[in-house]
Amino acid sequence: MTAVPLRLPRRLVEFTLDGQETRVPEGSTILDACRAAGKDIPTLCQGDTLTPKNACRVCVVEVEGARTLAPACSRRAEAGMTVLTDTERARHSRKVVLELLASSTDLSTTPRAAEWLKEYEAKPDRFGPDAARVNEEPKVDNDLYVRDYDKCVLCYKCVDACGEQWQNTFAIAVAGRGFDARISTEHDAPLTDSACVYCGNCIEVCPTGALSFKSEFDMRAAGTWDEPAQTETTTVCAYCGVGCNVTLHVQDNEIVKVTSPHDNPVTHGNLCIKGRFGFQHVQNRV
């Protein structure tokens, strides 16, 4: 059973959300309030284990009196504020942001992207056939995971997970500027020459599938990746005494990917190289 730490009671903040009086604990974001109220706001750079960079801007909402729209994922609810999540203005920005992303990057493995594009009637093709794209080849430089930056939306989550928010390895950062900005190791060196420790915590937080297990990448390339057919079994990692939960994703009796539950108080979704990638011995059949 998970222990629930006792905290000081939090005051409630009262504000108006789409015309409804809403009360949320102090410090909650507008997104927290929206989700508590059952509203579905698209997000990419927001993640349940990280402080969002609020860089993707698909979650923008209208705050009455503000000159610009506010990112729901980062803007905290304030007493008395009036928030509108579904105005034409907010929907327009979300639509254009989705079009800009889909016209420059490959969103084919981004969960829910197709659904959002449809919902907001986004037409990425209208920028024409010559619209600049990120155009990156997948970087396959090690046996464990693949970096396919053609699918990267620069949400900064991998950088934050690798850096001070979780892993403190600092193997990757954003390099370059503007449309040419890319997630990169120093001097764009292969991962094998970088500070990477292959914890795979960047894969865990990647919202688009730009970072993936080599096993998943190969199976997708071969057309054998079949997510609905996979089972997920959460167990305890046997490598050391910390007791991390590992969730084994199994397809055709083979482990194809390992994750960790984000609400696990030990891992918060993070693992080390052994828990994440050291599963081959389980399926060594003579």
Added chain:
Amino acid sequence: MDLRFTGAAPSDAERAAVDALLGPPPSGWEGAAERTDGDLRWATGGASAAKDRRDQLLPALHAVNDRVGWISEGALDYICRRLTVAPAEAYGVATFYSLFSVKPRPAKVLHVCTDLACAARGAGALCGDLRSEFGEPGTPVEGAVWQESPCLGLCERAPAALLLRAGGGPAGEQPTGGTSRCSAVIAPATAPALAAATRSPATAPAEPPAAAAVPQAGDPSLVLLKRVGTVDPASLDDYRAAGGYTALRRAFALGPAGVIREVLDAGLVGRGGAAFPTGRKWQATAQQADGPHYLVCNADESEPGTFKDRVLMEGDPFALIEAMTVAGYAIGAERGYLYLRGEYPRAYERLSNALSAARARGLLGADVLGQGYAFDIEIRRGAGAYICGEETAIFNSIEGQRGEPRSKPPFPVEKGLFGKPTAVNNVETLVNVLPILERGGAAFAATGSGSSTGTKLFCVSGQVARPGIYELPFGANLRDLLGLAGPAENLRAVLLGGAAGGFVRPDELDIPLTFEGTRAAGTTLGSGVVLVLDDSVELPRILLRIAEFFRDESCGQCVPCRVGTVRQEEALHRIVDRTGAGAAEDIALMREVGQAMRDASICGLGQTAWNAVESAIDRLGVYK
């Protein structure tokens, strides 16, 4: 932190350049060539000490770039060891700035401005000549390379070029002024002059004095520019003889709260473009319980067409130092940072000189004027990034991070530089504080019109007879200003406020040049840019240059700006030779993207990037 370094070795010159900034490495852990027994027994530093040094990253990158001309793997690795910075992060920072290169390049780099004011005065032809003489930009020729540059802030002498040469002077000449680079400004530029200067930078003709950019120089009605051209910018005695440092004495007599009251009474608002009341900013900073408080002077003037801060800093550097001291005193700061544009070598030299002179006389330091107030100023050089003039990006840049804007709230007065309460003010705003204290807030407020009080500097460039900085009381209109500058005969349009501003028509010259007047007219005063274009200029090309500028200068952090600026530029390319129905579809597309950029971008860059193009379409009817 357990960092992994690449192990690439720095050259002797690279090592020396970094050590000249940071001192010799204290131990083998920080990159000393030898690891001693003591190093193996004692560990010092650690993550918290490293945090304190992170802000030296940009100066260290400058040190290597100034000495060698580019930043090699070995140099970057050595900097990382010295500062305990992860190499990937340092690489991310180095590649953010356009003045740095992480690939080998010649020591001499010629930056040729192709931005608005220069484009209106022949930069296109100049680049054509350079292409035939030296090849495409980026091609190394005879130990030099030329490249196209965004606005260099030399608009009154357009077309302009800036030559930067890494390394000391010829044959053992010692580097001066804390930098080992050598620079030459060639403006107005011609291809032969550029070729000669590039071959021999040291013999390039000297720049005209700063006062040459002030057609009104010597006019007794000037307030902010009164000393430019009449006082030796290198002499503290001259400055004091001309009334310098009376404002600071008055500030000490009034006390910090009194200074803020005067500034509030004066109704001073920020001159950088956002027009926020300065007194309120100071008051909010001074009231913060958290400390220390910081003052940041935003001298990263990069808005195309803007050069007023450069002229102030080159022509009257002590005024800025005094004004910063007053501001620091008012907000309770002991430390001020002067974030200076990297492309302003002469302002750097003048300000460095002014700082050391002020320190030597006790006008800065542990006990300013014997009043028990400790204050000092450090100059931080930018490295070629327009975005670093954004008030929160400037903090990240000073702290040694990529110059990406932060999202607000929290606002700088609460959590600014190093997470502490900070007041950020533009150069011109600060210099206004001197007349406020000298004459009193109420007397200052008597000049001007409505809520725009005092005088304003205007950067007039383009097709006028007398381009330069003009100082006029608020309330004068565009016609008055152009009357002074001698406008073109076949006036086509005037760009107010720079690339982030808006165009107005020749029949709109009655617009009052005040914050509320321009707002009422649906345009902006911005940073005071008044770029005059006649009908010889192809407006679609100018708009394309604006779009290119924003594409190049977007930091890339948020999607609307990172991709939106690219889509805008593509659409403008498509319609550069089209009008009417042929352009309508792309204009509609730009409107949609522009709206999302304005609404959903993190900072002012993305929010305003579409303004000028939109105004050209709506007000000037460019594609009709």
